[in-house]
Amino acid sequence: MRHALIFAAGLGERMRPLTDHTPKPLLTVQGKPLIAWHLEKLAAIGVHYVVINTSHLAEQFPEALGDGSRWGLRIRYAYEGPTPLETGGGMLNALPLLGPEPFIVVSGDVWTDADFGALPKEPVGVAHLLLVDNQPHHPHGDFALDDRGFLRNEGAARLTYSGIGVYRREFLHGWQSLIEPDQDAHDKPPRFKIRPLLETAIAQSAVTGSHHHGTWTDVGTPERLASLNR
Numbered sequence: 001m002r003h004a005l006i007f008a009a010g011l012g013e014r015m016r017p018l019t020d021h022t023p024k025p026l027l028t029v030q031g032k033p034l035i036a037w038h039l040e041k042l043a044a045i046g047v048h049y050v051v052i053n054t055s056h057l058a059e060q061f062p063e064a065l066g067d068g069s070r071w072g073l074r075i076r077y078a079y080e081g082p083t084p085l086e087t088g089g090g091m092l093n094a095l096p097l098l099g100p101e102p103f104i105v106v107s108g109d110v111w112t113d114a115d116f117g118a119l120p121k122e123p124v125g126v127a128h129l130l131l132v133d134n135q136p137h138h139p140h141g142d143f144a145l146d147d148r149g150f151l152r153n154e155g156a157a158r159l160t161y162s163g164i165g166v167y168r169r170e171f172l173h174g175w176q177s178l179i180e181p182d183q184d185a186h187d188k189p190p191r192f193k194i195r196p197l198l199e200t201a202i203a204q205s206a207v208t209g210s211h212h213h214g215t216w217t218d219v220g221t222p223e224r225l226a227s228l229n230r
Contacts, residue, residue: 025108107163125206
């Protein structure tokens with residue numbers, strides 16, 4: 001996989017007042033921007049081309065990260081406008097900048113010691129998700145992982161989607177059905193969440209997963225950021 005997409009367009013509302021003037025992925029963790037940890041890990045496994053979707057304080061990303069050459073990467077920015085397009089709309093908006101091969105997706109507001117190189121280069125189905133243990137703020141998890149490595153929407157031992165995975169372009173087929181009644185499916189670009197597409201694909205046994213047992217933090221509040229820095 002030579003391409004990756006980093007979601008960085010969120011408003012960071014739970015992180016205020018820190019995000020009033022700084023996008024959440026640019027907040028500092030152990031001396032460098034949160035998103036820089038992802039860029040380093042992607043470069044280390046041979047990714048050459050990274051698309052970063054932006055909205056809130058979008059101009060700060062190229063100012064802070066440039067063209068990616070310091071990591072041996074080429075960075076392109078996919079601006080979503082003043083209102084973020086949610087995860088599904090953001091992926092669809094970035095798709096023209098991504099190649100035909102499966103691509104890595106990383107949420108810009110998580111921190112982890114997971115090895116991105118362990119992700120499959122060619123998912124069995126339309127996607128492969130990295131799952132982690134449930135957190136106190138999300139105790140019921142998202143999906144179950146069966147003994148064959150396929151995700152299930154229901155199950156006793158549910159885990160949390162880490163925001164990291166590998167997707168094929170075909171994953172977005174059928175996105176038009178997710179447009180809200182007050183939206184026009186022909187709007188450029190549309191706004192929709194990725195979760196319904198995931199649930200549909202999982203029901204069709206088209207999504208695999210793996211369980212990361214190491215460190216993972218959803219850097220969603222000032223308290224979690226402070227804890228991570230400690």
